[in-house]
Amino acid sequence: MDKIFVPPIKIQGIKTQIVPLIKQNIALDDDFLWVEPFMGSGVVGFNIKPRRALFADNNPHLINFYNALKTEEISSRKVKSFLTEQGNLLSKNGEEHYYLVRERFNKFHEPLDFLFLNRSCFNGLIRFNGRGEFNVPYGHKPQRFSKAYVTKIVNQIRYVEYCLSVFDWQFRCQEFRETLTDLDKSEQIFIYCDPPYIGRHVDYYNSWNDEDERALCSMLKELKKRFMLSTWVENKFRVNPYVENIWAFCRKVTLEHFYHVGAKEINRNSMIEAVLMNYSSEEKDGL
Ligand SMILES: C[S@@+](CC[C@H](N)C(=O)[O-])C[C@H]1O[C@@H](n2cnc3c(N)ncnc32)[C@H](O)[C@@H]1O
Missing domain, CATH: 3.40.50.150 (Vaccinia Virus protein VP39)
Incomplete structure (x- = not known):
């Protein structure tokens, strides 16, 4: 298998x-x-x-994320530095930083913020309120973005990057x-x-x-x-x-x-x- x-x-x-x-x-x-x-x-x-x-x-945020990888607006390299930097801020400022990113995401809808929230929110859920805002609370794991965890996510991104380089895949909202x-x-x-x-x-x-x-x-x-x-x-x-x-x-x-x-x-x-x-x-x- x-x-x-x-x-x-x-x-x-x-x-x-x-x-x-x-x-x-x-x-x-x-x-x-x-x-x-x-x-x-x-x-x-x-x-x-x-x-x-x-x-x-x-859900436009899922589609935006993959289109951003396709157009190389984001990449495994950028994901690595972003999660390392934001992970350090999370471990320093905890909850306060999580809610700062959540607010930023609900304003600008940046794909990297979406990834960060998906991986640090409560239970890894994605849920949006009646106004279409991401409203999942903090997962209370300030050390979430350890080196090993960031590497795991970066490898997942690399797999998608590889697929996008060899296959003809379209993403539409x-x-x-x-x-x-x-x-x-x-x-x-x-x-x-x-x-x-x-x-x-x-x-x-x-x-x-x-x-x-x-x-x-x-x-x-x-x-x-x-x-x-x-x-x-x-x-x-x-x-x-x-x-x-x-x-x-x-x-x-x-x-x-x-x-x-x-x-x-x-x-x-x-x-x-x-x-x-x-x-x-x-x-x-x-x-
Ligand atoms: C059960 S999930 C799909 C799970 C997916 N197979 C997986 O393994 O991750 C259903 C998906 O349908 C999307 N969805 C819900 N209503 C929809 C609609 N009317 N048209 C298109 N997509 C819709 C949701 O945003 C959600 O991502």
């Missing part, structure tokens, strides 16, 4: 653990354009390493409807969708409702391109009604995933997650 590459910006719902399942089930060859309308951290596409890709998301409407239908395309789950974690860039789920389903059906959708099937309390309803035409591969709510073992809950596909396991050519 290949080592899984973990991207520099982490988000809630990151699919690192599901990458092997996705890899085993995609039907993709070299000529395909990989389309990811909900890129989030990018962990899925970054591990698939398609030759050509369109990564999109409605747009709503999924726009991403799917703008596709060139004559192309060979594989679409991987990982929308927010209905009823879970809502913030400025992560609201999702019945209308969105149905619109996504009918657009994917109409496109008649090969697609894969990540979703949840059931947990201890609930079953996802959409899986056996609007997505019933798809093939389903499931995976049991464990997560903790708090620190106690008794709070270890399981969730059945799935990838849904509109192609058979043997299928290699067009639909």
Whole structure:
């Protein structure tokens, strides 16, 4: 099994653990354009390493970050000196420095400040309030940016820099409807969708409702391109009604995933997650 590459910006719902399942089930060859309308951290596409890709998301800060790497406005070298310098200020001034950077980010939206906040905020979450401002509190780790930690992040950036130098990857800030409407239908395309789950974690860039789920389903059906959708099937309390309803035409591969709510073992809950596909396991050519 290949080592899984973990991207520099982490988000809630990151699919690192599901990458092997996705890899085993995609039907993709070299000529395909990989389309990811909900890129989030990018962990899925970054591990698939398609030759050509369109990564999109409605969160401008994620997209700006990768476009800044593409245009070389930021680089692994700049990340190293920035995190070292800001990390020193964090260890000296703690909380005060964290909130200074948060305020600066909410004014100027600089990609390096975004990276700093993502790595020093509480639980490494990214969350935005109703005015679109980053509002995660301080993670209370003043020594966060140790030399080893900065090196780890710099290596993650280097991996993306390498991919950008050899592959044709585009990053666009747009709503999924726009991403799917703008596709060139004559192309060979594989679409991987990982929308927010209905009823879970809502913030400025992560609201999702019945209308969105149905619109996504009918657009994917109409496109008649090969697609894969990540979703949840059931947990201890609930079953996802959409899986056996609007997505019933798809093939389903499931995976049991464990997560903790708090620190106690008794709070270890399981969730059945799935990838849904509109192609058979043997299928290699067009639909
Ligand atoms: C579950 S996350 C994707 C996680 C990603 N697969 C990963 O492993 O990091 C969903 C993403 O969809 C984006 N999003 C939410 N609503 C959207 C919409 N209507 N159009 C496009 N992107 C949207 C969010 O900003 C978020 O990054």
